[in-house]
Amino acid sequence: MTTGREAILGIMAQSAEHLSAEDIYIRVHEQKPSIGLTTVYRTLELLVSIGMVAKFDFGDGRARFELLQGPKCVKYHHHLVCTGCSRIIEYSDFIAEEISILESIQAKLSKKYDFVITNHLVQYCGLCAKCCTEKKSGTEQLTEDQRVLA
Amino acid sequence: MTTGREAILGIMAQSAEHLSAEDIYIRVHEQKPSIGLTTVYRTLELLVSIGMVAKFDFGDGRARFELLQGPKCVKYHHHLVCTGCSRIIEYSDFIAEEISILESIQAKLSKKYDFVITNHLVQYCGLCAKCCTEKKSGTEQLTEDQRVLA
């Protein structure tokens, strides 16, 4: 354990969730300017490999990371993602009923296909209310543009 | 609908699943060399936007696509992914019990958070039997190397 790794873990423990590697780099850099972006990537890779950090892809072209251990950490991270604005809602209301069935299926899959299953991913994708109305008005504007050109 | 789009759809209908954009480009190029990679990307984007094709990220750095409509297409694509060799198993055995609870939760999430939810993603991640043994022996070799150097 080095000072750089401690600083990165500290940032992840106190910051909001779903940070990108660059997000973390910027915050770590503020309090310890000697740390480079490469080290952030390497540390995150290490933390993911030992199961201390989860890596997600929400479709916006960069990976997102969140701490799995420590206070105010939840075991399961199921997400509701807006494909319009990349807003992420981490719901916990209906997790319980999901978990039991997911774990049951995990056991069956592991046995049938001879896999060592380490984790799973559940993600709902759609549009939030704001993006939904924007998309509608956006479509209207597009047809107006087409009429102007016609 | 253009000839290029028809060719791409034809390839996706008859090929194995989980093709990357370049996979599709290579196959389309064989039977229609005039089609470029850019058109493949643009067509896939279009097909995804109208819900005819699903786009997945299995963590190997490139997007994967599969047709959602037509014969031999299933409605739900839940995957078991090996993080070692990127092998993908599309299981269908235990889907039924998943679907009902996922749809129930989708309805609750949609109502509570005011989202229009278009699809969801379920993915189990782990190591297949082959990669699991390789990883163990790989670790042993690594320690042997360390001993040789020591």
Next chain:
DNA sequence: TCGTTAATGGTAATGGTTGTCATTTACATT
């Protein structure tokens, strides 16, 4: 303090994906 190994950081390279723009195609109209 010293020595060895692992970690680091700056920078270049990688590679999937997207942007640009001149040219071609599709298709409705004549």
Next chain:
DNA sequence: AATGTAAATGACAACCATTACCATTAACGA
């Protein structure tokens, strides 16, 4: 069939998150 217009296309360049490289530095036990 010929024509006109908007959409689609393809070659190429640009983008950008991530990774590779390598000389330098930090960690840590002796």
